[in-house]
Amino acid sequence: MTREPRWLVDGQPGGLVHPDDRGFAYGDGLFETIAWRSAGPRFLDRHLQRLARGCVRLGMPAPDAATLEREIIALAAGASHGTVRLTLTRGRGPRGYAPPGDPNPSRVLAFYPGPVPEPPAGGLAVLRCQTPASINPALAGMKTLNRLDNVLARAELARTGSDEGIMCGASGQVIGATSANVFVVRGGVLLTPDLSQGGVAGIMRSLVLECARERGIATRETCMDVVMLQDADEMFLTNALTGLRPVASYAGQPFPGRQLTRVLAQALRERGVPEACA
Structure with missing residues (x-):
């Protein structure tokens, strides 16, 4: 074929x-x-x-x-x-x-x-992109054709050798990755950026939040900055094509913990997302 x-x-x-x-x-x-x-x-x-x-x-x-x-x-x-x-x-x-x-x-x-994409062995290496994310409440959450900031961020990322990049607004609030939504775990609570100002309300993002609530995991959609990423116990990214992928390191800082990441990856596999890994 x-x-x-x-x-x-x-x-x-x-x-x-x-x-x-x-x-x-x-x-x-x-x-x-x-x-x-x-x-x-x-x-x-x-x-x-x-x-x-x-x-x-x-x-x-x-x-x-x-x-x-x-x-x-x-x-x-x-x-x-x-x-x-x-x-x-x-x-x-x-x-x-x-x-x-x-x-x-x-x-x-x-x-x-094409085949189902294979995840990087050991998890994703992620950094912060210098290209800022677009902030516009009128468009926030939608997957519009206006993706030039993501294009520039991916071009920037290609020069670094990292797997993905975190995009922030001009004031430093985390919006998402270049082609994924961001989740972190802090103190047993699952956090993801609030999307009222920018970003895309991802299909896999909503499914992860559903799975977490079904399992009694506390969740919060909140304004996040990079300090919250650095202080996280776990981090993972979600995307409609790749499911859930754990972050092994952010800006060189390792994330050895994956307890809730594994629970949620298993939940996604039970929902028909075999690519979800931890």
Whole structure:
């Protein structure tokens, strides 16, 4: 089976995105990155619910969920594992920032066949990125097409040899990693950054919080700074494609403890996330 990506634009193979599409021109849209595992889209309902919430906040029509599911399954047919990228834009519009009064959204589906990614042996080596995270309460929590700060942070990270990087706002508050949500354990309490000012409300993040509460683990979404990272007993990152991955070190400081990390990794495996490791 070919490893080349496959595409659908508005349900049609080989379709084109118009130059006046607002997603292309202004990043006016949303996207979802969905794990295709064991010949099916994992947590598709959660992804489509988040997409619909984002459409409400952006004031654009949400696509029909049944149509999206049908197209995703047809696009990835025959593959055991891979990644689905769903991009939704406000559609075509006139020049200028003002959105059209009656938008006709465009949807682009891409499927990338490939194996389940292997975690680094021993855990992730993480540092703090110098590139600041965008702070904007109007966009906080959504997975918008505006990802240039993450692009710059990943370029910075590539020069360091580290596995991931923590991104902070200009005043030093932790927002997340370049492509993951951040969790730390301090004194038996599971902490993760509050997302009211920036960051993405990750699918795996919400699942970890659910699993923790089901097991009686105290959780708190809070304003965090890098001192809280340095003083943590455990740290791990979550992502829809990679599940849960323990952090072995932050800025050279080791994290030998993994007690709650192991509990939550096992909980995710029971929920159908075999990549979760500790």
